[in-house]
Amino acid sequence: MLCTTTREGMECAFMTENGCSYNGGTCHPAVEACEGCARAVQVGDLFYCTTYPDPASxxxxxxxxxxxxVKDQSEVKEVKLNPIKASKRAAGRR
Ligand code: SF4
Structure with missing residues (x-):
């Protein structure tokens, strides 16, 4: 449904006939880490996420x-793998 409040005229899953159903009745501005994301849109002086109402979270x-x-997120996940488990997994493939 189209937003009639903070992101007026933009499609939003949280908009209802009774107004914004998100916690507090409005979405929250994007955070610094969102800079450069294609899902961030400018409304007035602030940026908002078109996908999620609370970017900080x-x-x-x-x-x-x-x-x-952000670069390939699979690379990030790979770094977080436990090296012992990764070693056992690799040994199992042999
Ligand atoms: S919260 Fe939204 S704008 Fe921020 S990085 Fe994630 S998708 Fe992009």
């Missing part, structure tokens, strides 16, 4: 999984 525990401007 998408970065709280790592890279936002919707981000379009």
């Amino acid at each position: 998408k970065w709280r525990y790592g890279i936002c999984n919707f981000a379009t401007h």
